[in-house]
Amino acid sequence: MAALAAVRRCRVLLHGAVKSSFRGSPSQPRSYSAGRLSVQERIERKRQAALVGGGQKRIDAQHGRGKLTARERVALLLDPDSFVEYDAFVEHRCSDFGMEADHNKFPGDSVVTGQGRINGRLVYVFSQDFTVFGGSLSGAHAQKICKIMDQAMLVGAPVIGLNDSGGARIQEGVESLAGYADIFLRNVMASGVVPQISLIMGPCAGGAVYSPALTDFTFMVKDTSYLFITGPDVVKSVTNEDVTQEELGGAKTHTAVSGVAHKAFENDIDALLNLREFFNFLPLSNKDPSPVTECHDPSDRLVPGLDTLVPLESTKAYDMLDVIHSIVDERDFFEIMPNYAKNIVVGFARMNGRTVGIVGNQPKVASGCLDINSSVKGARFVRFCDAFNVPIITFVDVPGFLPGTAQEYGGIIRHGAKLLYAFAEATVPKITIITRKAYGGAYDVMSSKHLRGDVNYAWPSAEVAVMGAKGAVQIIFRGKNNQADAEAEYVEKFANPFPAAVRGFVDDIVVPSTTRRRICRDLEVLATKKQTNPWKKHANVPLAGKKGRGRR
């Protein structure tokens, strides 16, 4: 690395800062007896021990795996000097298997917790320390995490978990399991109250995986992080499948195949810096409005390229990302699940500085149809936005739900219903733009006027109908000869925005180049929107059933 010389200098500085906290204490920490040292000295020693976790050897091993330590990660994630640590003195309480020995006690145990700021905004963080017992979860470890989660709920600030843990602390038995359950409960209680984000930066296996799964967003680091219920060895012994860790639960598997993770990053640094950027899109809690940042992109900017973007032939594809990038502020779009169910695009952007959630059918992939995976992906995202007051902007170009046995057997009816449910239930500002096709039930689902869409627009290229011309004509004019003429008549009637516009199902037909301006204005108007759903204990979103093998 060419950076070496410069970097060495930095390292010295970094470690220098750490060492300065010794303040004249004896040169090497050695075994000490409580009686002979003053309390002050003991505090210093413990604190110092907490800073080095499992010791230099294990830190070097962690670095050798291409991973940063728990503290380095926290330092990168948070604003400089903003981290306030909790429970640095907590130690595990296990007294079996020799765990009670001094050399098996580490101040702070295997997790670093506290709060700090990202671009000045409060966040609670826990960062599992792989150098201490492989980051395994002890009762004390769980208790530390629960403490910051409880406080985050009290003050209304997000929780970020940096996961790097071998699993349960086996020596502690049920206490460790209880710890997991305590965390799960808090994950569930905090769900919809404060945003919860998991960044998997090492192994995360067994029961531990359910905490990330319960959080709002799960990100991973490529090549160094794994998520699975059981590892390759157990898989081999139970199902006789040969599979590597990477294939079973690596970043690629979970971002492209299983849909468990929302995005993957190149390495620890890349992931943490991106997480800072992502954090800026989020409100701090369900009591906070969608955040508004300083914006240099004029809200009334015209986008001339949109007027010619939708191809003249309705069978030809275009890239919905082109629409999204050109409309949002500064082409800045943080896409969620970019490699999974690509026939729907979801992610965060800003309009005139205000965070919005974007949902768009992607005509480039599988014609932008809705299937099991895209429905679930869309539904989960819409529900997050609704829970945290983030307005939803929906771009519709959907030919319908994907037909076929694979989809029907997989339960497309149930899964499609999730997306329908999510849009219908949402009370945040909802703006919908039909760019081209809005066919069949999928038209209803995609944030239509009928599901309380606040402002619904159609571009001149919009076609709102029960189905495409060919299929429709075969049914309406069954057995008649003049199919071509009938098709032309159907196209004339339905392949345009008028049928929807005359009924008021779209509020206006807009010139595509003016879309950004319209949305920005509407969002200003809708900023004061207030809408509540009927009182209920909780709603019954159609969750049940196994997930089918759908489109990747």
Place this chain on the structure above:
Amino acid sequence: RSPSRSCHVVTTVFPSALFSFLSVQTFDKILIANRGEIACRVMKTCKKMGIKTVAVHSDVDANAVHVKMADEAVCVGPAPTSKSYLNMDAIMNAIRQTGAQAVHPGYGFLSENKEFAKRLAAEGVSFIGPDTHAIQAMGDKIESKLIAKAAKVNTIPGFDGVVKDADEAVRIANEIGYPVMIKASAGGGGKGMRIAWNDEETREGFRFSSQEAASSFGDDRLLIEKFIDNPRHIEIQVLADKHGNALWLNERECSIQRRNQKVVEEAPSTFLDPETRRAMGEQAVSLAKAVNYSSAGTVEFLVDSRKNFYFLEMNTRLQVEHPITECITGLDLVQQMIRIAKGFPLQHTQAEIPINGWAIESRVYAEDPYKSFGLPSIGRLSQYQEPLNLHNVRVDSGIEEGSDISIYYDPMISKLVTYGATRAEALKKMEDALDNYVIRGVTHNIPLLREIIVHPRFISGDISTKFLPEVYPEGFKGHQLTATGRKELLATAASLFVAAQLRAQKFLGDLRLQERRSWELCVELEKGVHMLGVSRSGATYTVEIDGDKLEVSSDWNLASPLLTVTLNGIHRTLQCLSRNAAGEISLQYLGTTFKLRVLSKLAAALSVHMPEKVPEDTSSILRSPMPGTVVAVSVKAGDTVAEGQEICVIEAMKMQNSMTAAKTAKVRSVHCKPGETVGEGDLLVELE
């Protein structure tokens, strides 16, 4: 949006012509049998003359600028040019349907097609160009050479006949003496042209040229002539009417070429003295008169270092690079062509043709200049902004933001013309114009253009058609940073990073934060790592690099594609192409894109622990360097190929490109077959 934005003419350059636009009645309606910038260019003048315009277009061009600009538009077929813009039946129908009285063919397509001119004449429609006889005589390189000789025009020694086969080509080549030029008899624009230095190259050149000639012109006849080594390419614009009058409108210097296609042109030439200019002009006029030429035409010459000039060919159409002649003479050539076609005599005498100032034209192409000085690229112009905010800049284009550059047509984005009282002024303006030109979504050749115009050899006028291979023998590598340039770039990137960091903390209704005033950053550029100190005072950042201090100020508008900064008092326009959370910043600086990474000191220190990711080995993988069609595949799986051996041929934009093996190896698998369309980066062949 007003289409005039994209076809802006520097009106101050020819005020007299403006006055005359409405003075005579020519045609009521003209059909423009072309697309892109030249169709727009012609329509622009038609509008000034009060003539209605008809556009023709292929189906993929239905939303094109030239279609929107025209009063009427007719679709003449599907995307391939042979089925649309070259489809004479459809175009004749369009003429009948719209009642157009005349046709302007632009350049390329049907502009030098005598058959088309004949069919128009048969229906009583005026062809805005020379008559059939002149097109035929000058269109055939063999015949044109004979006529030129007879008209006492200097010609190149060569074989005045059609070459039958490769063996004959070798025999003739040996008679003339190497080097020789093999070219298509029907050719133009550098297509079907090969240079050979020995017998082997002659055979190969014969094969390629006849294939290209057949596919481009439907005529595989070839001829051979002496190749003038290291010449300049200088051409004379002529204008002749139907009454036997002819003028020469001075020269255009077109020596900067790649693969025989022009890249940068200027008028006048730094090389010609008034005597040579007059001699060339007079020979050009006598050639025009010899074929009873009428309309605008161009006589191309090769000029050697001793100012000997040889007739190369005559283009019987409006040239791509005509705007620079318009700039220095004040004439509107399209207007003149329309008047002449209607039968009006010339308005000027030779003595009235001036050289006012200097004009430079850069051809902005959608192509990758790092591959053979430019291989075509395609894509959608996601952002596009012409530098029309600057004075004395003219941009002739036929595209706009959102347009597609497709594989079907020429990948030219625009012709960027700058004008100045002196050459230095025009060149400085060109620098500014290129820096302010925003093109996103396709790879473009601005890096190369920006380097050419500041190269000492170009500035001194020491150029030839071999300029590019001589100046960049290893291929074009982009701008090479000087020590000062490096510091400017580092300081700008660091300041931009800080500006973005500061803004990321500005939330509405949140004023708790104390703004930082100083930063320690680590910036990576071209594998070098630099520690920088940045301190802020208002919108001005003071950046410390290796003991030097640079003051960087700007409005720090993070939404604008242009980044205008003042660096220690010097104004520079850079472009921020991308910027991400991981600190990666792409900046276009002096035309070339540089990738930088800005990290905090802490992140930089920790990055030593990050694993290096290994990129895939490319020597055993052959990927398509551009989008195109596979014409031939010369190997199959299991074959052993030698390094440099031809593996397959890709045709793009009518150019055949031979793809060769990067090493000697066995072919593992072949992933393409003839006739297939491939995209840039598609896997063609894998070697073991």
